[in-house]
Amino acid sequence: MQTDFLFEARRQAEICNACRYCEGYCSVFPALHAERAFSDGDLTQLANLCHNCRGCYYACQYTAPHEFDLNLPQALANLRQDSWEEFAYPQAAARAFQKSGGLIAIATVVGFALLFWAVRALAASGGEGFYAVLSHGAMVAIFLPAFLFPLASISVSLRRYWRATGGTRVTLGDIRHAFGAAANMRNLAGGHGDGCNFEDEDRFSQARRMAHQAVMYGFLLCFASTSVGTFMHYFLSMPAPYGLFSLPKLLGLSGGVLLVLGCAEVIRLKLRSDRHLGASNAWGGEIGFIGLLGFVALSGLMLYGLGQSSVMPALLVLHLGAVLAFFLLTPFTKMAHGFFRLAALTRDAQRIRGAA
Known part of the structure; x- marks a missing residue:
């Protein structure tokens, strides 16, 4: 899988894991918060759990123009799409x-x-x-x-x-x-x-x-x-x-x-x-x-x-x-x-x- 997609998904997942504001939004966040570190397999699993409902993006305080520039729906969507092609x-x-x-x-x-x-x-x-x-x-x-x-x-x-x-x-x-x-x-x-x-x-x-x-x-x-x-x-x-x-x-x-x-x-x-x-x-x-x-x-x-x-x-x-x-x-x-x-x-x- 593409390294840049994995890197970006990991970066955003680590920030989300520290924040935990969206803990009850969908199946992604309980699974995300259960980990301390994220392997490539963990990120692939999170990406395929995501249904791209986008609620977390609009609730997030760290989206652009914040320096964290979070866009978790897109990060997981890119990785998800790449995983389908890879497998x-x-x-x-x-x-x-x-x-x-x-x-x-x-x-x-x-x-x-x-x-x-x-x-x-x-x-x-x-x-x-x-x-x-x-x-x-x-x-x-x-x-x-x-x-x-x-x-x-x-x-x-x-x-x-x-x-x-x-x-x-x-x-x-x-x-x-x-x-x-x-x-x-x-x-x-x-x-x-x-x-x-x-x-x-x-x-x-x-x-x-x-x-x-x-x-x-x-x-x-x-x-x-x-x-x-x-x-x-x-x-x-x-x-x-x-x-x-x-x-x-x-x-x-x-x-x-x-x-x-x-x-x-x-x-x-x-x-x-x-x-x-x-x-x-x-x-x-x-x-x-x-x-x-x-x-x-x-x-x-x-x-x-x-x-x-x-x-x-x-x-x-x-x-x-x-x-x-x-x-x-x-x-x-x-x-x-x-x-x-x-x-x-x-x-x-x-x-x-x-x-x-």
Whole structure:
């Protein structure tokens, strides 16, 4: 990891450890105050515990123009971003996406859409609904490796993170703690439960917390829709297409709406936020990822609404191209931060258990 990011995070963490004004703000400060000195692994853990709510910055008496010039949200964001790139497999792909995320996302979607169009032209399927455009077998052959690759890549990344932060054997209680914190996103509620100062320093708001919950639960509903559809196809001999009131359709439509609304709100909040308090080189990658995820959901909803029209084949290959791009780019986008966040919360649960 970059030495300057580590040096700056360590400098600010030591000042915060002496001050302790923000002790109850989020999970970062109890973990920070539990240390007397900070190893590289300690700082990486603190960086991934931070949810960038920015409340500590606006409460701090040592920000610029004070000579200490504290900006802990940015210091941890820079280190956090650098850790994701350092632990990613392969690293070169992660660094490239963070520099040019929007362009890479667009180029990948268009490229895969053209690939699907070529497959459609070369191999007519003769099925029903979407399978009349691209056969079920062709979809499975393309998407199964694309689904397995990010799982393998993220597994390598998390193993590297766990070793770097000194993680030990995980208990069921550690996992419950981590998933409980992630499920309600309590670290986005601010130190007093009033929310973040993300988009306005003088105003606490739950908007960012709710937007992230919409994205997370929308994605989980869409994943559940695909999983239920797969079970029905292979184990109940009930192939698609499914009706409006079928479980896959209800899960997929509700998840798609949540994803579109959540991604739109996240982008709105980012446009209003102070970039000086986030990672200095992550803007393009973050917007590229959020835009890609939102487009996957939006194109899926449009595909359902226009499924019987003449534009369905073109819309389908564009949607499939976006889905394929999303899966293959997942280990290198901010989607990976959810996995690192769970790992950091699990590691923090171990710290709390050890201190009890």
